[in-house]
Amino acid sequence: MYYNYPGLQHTDVRQQDDHTVRNRLIVTGEGSVSAVPDQALLTIGVITENQNLSTAQKENADKTASVIQSLLSLGIPQSDIQTSSYRIEPQYNYENGQQIFRGYRVEHQLQVTVKNIRQTGQAIDQAVANGANSVSSIQFTVSSPDAFYNGALALAIQNAQQKAVTMARTLGVTLQPVPVEVQETSQQLPPRPIPFQAVMYAQSAETPIQPGENKITASVKIQYTYS
Numbered sequence: 001m002y003y004n005y006p007g008l009q010h011t012d013v014r015q016q017d018d019h020t021v022r023n024r025l026i027v028t029g030e031g032s033v034s035a036v037p038d039q040a041l042l043t044i045g046v047i048t049e050n051q052n053l054s055t056a057q058k059e060n061a062d063k064t065a066s067v068i069q070s071l072l073s074l075g076i077p078q079s080d081i082q083t084s085s086y087r088i089e090p091q092y093n094y095e096n097g098q099q100i101f102r103g104y105r106v107e108h109q110l111q112v113t114v115k116n117i118r119q120t121g122q123a124i125d126q127a128v129a130n131g132a133n134s135v136s137s138i139q140f141t142v143s144s145p146d147a148f149y150n151g152a153l154a155l156a157i158q159n160a161q162q163k164a165v166t167m168a169r170t171l172g173v174t175l176q177p178v179p180v181e182v183q184e185t186s187q188q189l190p191p192r193p194i195p196f197q198a199v200m201y202a203q204s205a206e207t208p209i210q211p212g213e214n215k216i217t218a219s220v221k222i223q224y225t226y227s
Contacts, residue, residue, distance in 0.1 A: 025175065025224045027163040028185070031155025032217040035148045037140035040120040042112040043084060044127045045134035049091060051103040057088070060106040063131030070130040071112060074123055080113040109136065115143065142214055152218035153184070160222045173226040181223040 046063045050056035071081055086109070091102040112127075114120050117140070124135055142148060168175035 023226050024180075025164055025167060025226055026221065027160045027167070027224070028219065028221050029156040029158070029160025029163065030217065030219045031152045031157075031159055032215055033148050033152045033155070035142045035145070035214045035216055037142055037214055038115075038117055039141055039143050040114040040117055040123075041137075041139040041141060042114060042120070042123060042127075043109055043136045043138075044112055044124070044132045045107060045109040045136060046131055047105065047107045047133055049103050049105045053088070053104045053106075056104045056106045060108055064108045064110070066130040067110065067127045067132045070126040071123060074119055074126060075116070076112065076114060076119075076123065080115065082111055083108065084111040085109040107134075109134075140214070142216075145216060148214075148216045149218060152216050153186075153220070156186075156218045156220045157182070157222070160220055164222065164224050168224075168226055171226075176225045176227070179222045179224050183221040184218070185221050186217065186219040 044067065046060055046067060048056050048060040048063065050059065068081055072078065085107070087105075087107045089105045089107075091105050093100045093102050112123065114123050120138070124138075128135070164175055
């Protein structure tokens, strides 16, 4: 609802609002920090084949139990060892265009979290020595990414502020130091794991594993006013 009063200049108010809106300086900023991973996620599997399904399952179960026990002996808690997949598939050979049944393949994949990252190679070797015959992936992650992300976010804001100051100085205008809007444009997700792919891992004296570094990035969009 609008009211008209004598002497009130509505056009001046609109012009002032338009002027304020025009005097906006919008900048984006990005910041990143490097974090050394402190834990590893292993996918370790036991694959067995036999013409008899029950035999293939029992052999797989026995080997998987042995693998789990070997990991527990390293001090890895039961809660950090979980089944990620369990599959039973019939296997066939093809001869002269005909499908010939060969047997059953049973695959049990475990996801193992190694919180003492220095034990990664030892955990792999122990698992392989006790029946594991597949290591499908190794990923290195940071267990507490929030602190690193907040550091990256602070750098992103500083980066945006520096851009705003530079632009205002170049334009010859006075920048208001307090922004009118700050928007976090990055999604606070766990840092992308560093992959280390390996299939049918071979046993060694001790498998050398290099965790590398995670890069955690944040970005912001900030609006300032100037005069």
